[in-house]
Amino acid sequence: MKAVAESRAGAVRPEPRRGGPLRIVWAVVSRFWLVPVVVAAWEAAARAAASIDFPPPSAIVLRMRELWLSGPPTRLFLSDDAIADLLPGLGRMFAGWLLASLVGVVAGIALGRAATAAHYVEPLIHFARAVPPPMLITLFVLLFRSSTQTQLAVIVFGVIWPVLLNSMDGARSVERGYLDTAAVFGLGRRERLLRIVLPAAAPKIFAGLRLSLSLALILMVISELVGSTDGIGYELLQAQRGFDSPGVWATILLLGLLGYVLNAVFVLVERRVLSWHVRGTRTT
Amino acid sequence: MLKVVNLAHAYGDQQVLAGIDLSVGDGELVSVVGPSGCGKSTLLRSIAGLIKPSHGQVLINGVPVEQTPDDLAVVFQDYSRSLFPWLSAAGNVALPLRRKGMSRRARREAALAALDQVGLAGSADKYPFEMSGGMQQRVAIARALAYRPALLLMDEPFASVDAQTREDLEDLVLAVRANHNMSILLITHDIDESVYVGDRVVVLTRSPATVTESLTVDLPSPRDQIATRELEAFVRLRSEIGRLVRGRPDLVGEQ
Numbered sequence: 323m324k325a326v327a328e329s330r331a332g333a334v335r336p337e338p339r340r341g342g343p344l345r346i347v348w349a350v351v352s353r354f355w356l357v358p359v360v361v362a363a364w365e366a367a368a369r370a371a372a373s374i375d376f377p378p379p380s381a382i383v384l385r386m387r388e389l390w391l392s393g394p395p396t397r398l399f400l401s402d403d404a405i406a407d408l409l410p411g412l413g414r415m416f417a418g419w420l421l422a423s424l425v426g427v428v429a430g431i432a433l434g435r436a437a438t439a440a441h442y443v444e445p446l447i448h449f450a451r452a453v454p455p456p457m458l459i460t461l462f463v464l465l466f467r468s469s470t471q472t473q474l475a476v477i478v479f480g481v482i483w484p485v486l487l488n489s490m491d492g493a494r495s496v497e498r499g500y501l502d503t504a505a506v507f508g509l510g511r512r513e514r515l516l517r518i519v520l521p522a523a524a525p526k527i528f529a530g531l532r533l534s535l536s537l538a539l540i541l542m543v544i545s546e547l548v549g550s551t552d553g554i555g556y557e558l559l560q561a562q563r564g565f566d567s568p569g570v571w572a573t574i575l576l577l578g579l580l581g582y583v584l585n586a587v588f589v590l591v592e593r594r595v596l597s598w599h600v601r602g603t604r605t606t
Numbered sequence: 607m608l609k610v611v612n613l614a615h616a617y618g619d620q621q622v623l624a625g626i627d628l629s630v631g632d633g634e635l636v637s638v639v640g641p642s643g644c645g646k647s648t649l650l651r652s653i654a655g656l657i658k659p660s661h662g663q664v665l666i667n668g669v670p671v672e673q674t675p676d677d678l679a680v681v682f683q684d685y686s687r688s689l690f691p692w693l694s695a696a697g698n699v700a701l702p703l704r705r706k707g708m709s710r711r712a713r714r715e716a717a718l719a720a721l722d723q724v725g726l727a728g729s730a731d732k733y734p735f736e737m738s739g740g741m742q743q744r745v746a747i748a749r750a751l752a753y754r755p756a757l758l759l760m761d762e763p764f765a766s767v768d769a770q771t772r773e774d775l776e777d778l779v780l781a782v783r784a785n786h787n788m789s790i791l792l793i794t795h796d797i798d799e800s801v802y803v804g805d806r807v808v809v810l811t812r813s814p815a816t817v818t819e820s821l822t823v824d825l826p827s828p829r830d831q832i833a834t835r836e837l838e839a840f841v842r843l844r845s846e847i848g849r850l851v852r853g854r855p856d857l858v859g860e861q
Contacts, residue, residue, distance in 0.1 A: 499687025506680045507702030521692040602735035
């Protein structure tokens, strides 16, 4: 057979070059050079303004350290505050996001493959999705009483829609050729769902999961602004009530950093899981 | 092996197939050739049980096809829509073997053996996007081989690859058939190809399609890309089929 000739002629694409240390340094610099410039400008502007409510970033960072990173090294320097206030909130956020993701993916794929059911259910979904989740806090307080349950409910209700709709769309638009092939080779229902529909829909599902993750952070904070006793939102409220303006800024900065890190980690995982998709669509 | 009796199909008002009769004997390779858009793919989808034809019957070993039959495999034209991009070559070949109750290891071994047969022994762990079109279609053929079907359907399997690869793949199909003694129905719009690979060529008319003619290909085996195509018998058959496919009025009238 002539496979040797063919494999030489076709396809073997050069792997992306792994750079030396210099190349990596250059990559980081060219990507992030604007950050220190903005921070320096901010510092200069804040010092010139000399307002208590507009502290320079250096003061904000000091405040952040004081608030959350003044603990002993054995606890990764996390202060009591960080452990008591930040972790429960983040725990609720992840719990809510995971629960919403699980329900969203399962329900989305089921609805995506069942056209008739989706036909009836979809208007309801679009109605529910249109209700702003923060407005539901009062309702959930009535329903659940407990603040943890209320916060979880707000997060789940707020973040489930992108996952659900994207999973539906992904499961619905599976290439017909894939399904024909699965049918011809006699794959059973279960296999067809798990080995064909799920991976085929995965790129869209991941897009939904990513959107939901950033929404989960927002809803976590909002859910902690009402009737909460811990969490980043609660801390923000406390700082504002105590006229601790560096504390307010510190909390906002922390949220920004959290959002950035969460997204970066998610993208890393996504590239790993969907490498066939990422690498397959980048070229050609 | 395969018997198609008075098969007709319409999409809504549009009649695509108007009563097709054809058969494929045990170990026979039948090419079906017809003008573009004449319903060749609809015919194949009916045989594979992917659509339910409006009229007529498909029998495999005397048993009517209701859903997709067990010992049937298909190689589709568009490998990019039939190979699963999230599975490696070996993974793609091994997936259908799950229903045969084979262990993970047995599936992998069968997949490697099939890939070896199509000349892809070294590419088992490559993903479709890392392979050329011809290699991907070889994987699709390996998948069909590993499945060990009694009947192999091929829907314009070489229409999406370049000419050189196409010739290689035609010879691959002939080699496969010599080794496995399976019945093959190959659908194509390429007249040369239908003659080159076929034991028999079935010619369809324009849509709504019927069978115009069934011609026995009386050419020596093994066939050779250059020598076979030079034979007077090859040239004559090709011309005859060409006229049938183009549907020259005087010739259609003779039917």
